[in-house]
Amino acid sequence: AQKVTQAQTEISVVEKEDVTLDCVYETRDTTYYLFWYKQPPSGELVFLIRRNSFDEQNEISGRYSWNFQKSTSSFNFTITASQVVDSAVYFCALRSSNTGNQFYFGTGTSLTVIP
Amino acid sequence: DAGITQSPRHKVTETGTPVTLRCHQTENHRYMYWYRQDPGHGLRLIHYSYGVKDTDKGEVSDGYSVSRSKTEDFLLTLESATSSQTSVYFCAISEAGTAHNSPLHFGNGTRLTVT
Numbered sequence: 001a002q003k004v005t006q007a008q009t010e011i012s013v014v015e016k017e018d019v020t021l022d023c024v025y026e027t028r029d030t031t032y033y034l035f036w037y038k039q040p041p042s043g044e045l046v047f048l049i050r051r052n053s054f055d056e057q058n059e060i061s062g063r064y065s066w067n068f069q070k071s072t073s074s075f076n077f078t079i080t081a082s083q084v085v086d087s088a089v090y091f092c093a094l095r096s097s098n099t100g101n102q103f104y105f106g107t108g109t110s111l112t113v114i115p
Numbered sequence: 116d117a118g119i120t121q122s123p124r125h126k127v128t129e130t131g132t133p134v135t136l137r138c139h140q141t142e143n144h145r146y147m148y149w150y151r152q153d154p155g156h157g158l159r160l161i162h163y164s165y166g167v168k169d170t171d172k173g174e175v176s177d178g179y180s181v182s183r184s185k186t187e188d189f190l191l192t193l194e195s196a197t198s199s200q201t202s203v204y205f206c207a208i209s210e211a212g213t214a215h216n217s218p219l220h221f222g223n224g225t226r227l228t229v230t
Contacts, residue, residue, distance in 0.1 A: 006157075033216045045205065045221035052216060091157060093219075101146060101165055102173070103209075103219055107157035 006106035021077040023092030032096035034075040039089040119222035134193040138206030146209040147189040151202040196229045
């Protein structure tokens with residue numbers, strides 16, 4: 001079975017604080033792909049990053065960084081020096097080679113950055 | 116931005132009436148999906164298509180049907196709308212690929228209210 005858990009329903013931070021959004025996944029497949037999406041208050045869903053199961057190298061893009069750890073089945077997302085524009089709902093998703101047509105989403109984490 | 120257009124963007128309908136939502140893409144992607152988004156549930160897959168006239172059910176398919184007669188169009192039909200189908204509906208597309216690492220790209224959503 002494929003499952004994605006985002007245990008943090010809502011997070012509030014003060015601007016310029018760092019914040020980490022947790023994502024834990026379950027799959028029995030050896031080849032799979034993890035994704036993060038952002039949904040700002042305007043409602044659109046924006047693709048942020050993709051990570052393959054065979055590439056555990058962490059990635060940094062500006063203030064965003066992603067920590068992929070197969071040992072703990074986690075793909076966490078950190079925002080450094082948060083800004084008000086980071087306020088959004090963030091979704092983690094899983095797609096595996098055996099269920100290649102389907103994506104499995106977590107329930108999302110709502111992040112509010114307070115000025 | 117991926118060329119995905121959903122129509123209508125907003126709709127209010129009465130219980131028991133049929134409703135059709137349309138998704139049109141200009142990217143020639145093979146896979147198309149319909150999701151619904153509800154508070155506390157994140158994104159849940161209704162139906163998806165892996166080619167013209169090829170469709171399959173997702174986790175919340177009851178009460179919904181789909182059709183794909185052309186690569187670019189994917190229709191979602193509520194045969195007899197119920198209040199539980201009040202939701203925001205997102206269409207998404209994804210490229211084909213043996214690696215299954217292509218992300219989803221979403222339309223802007225349709226807000227449906229069933230009274």
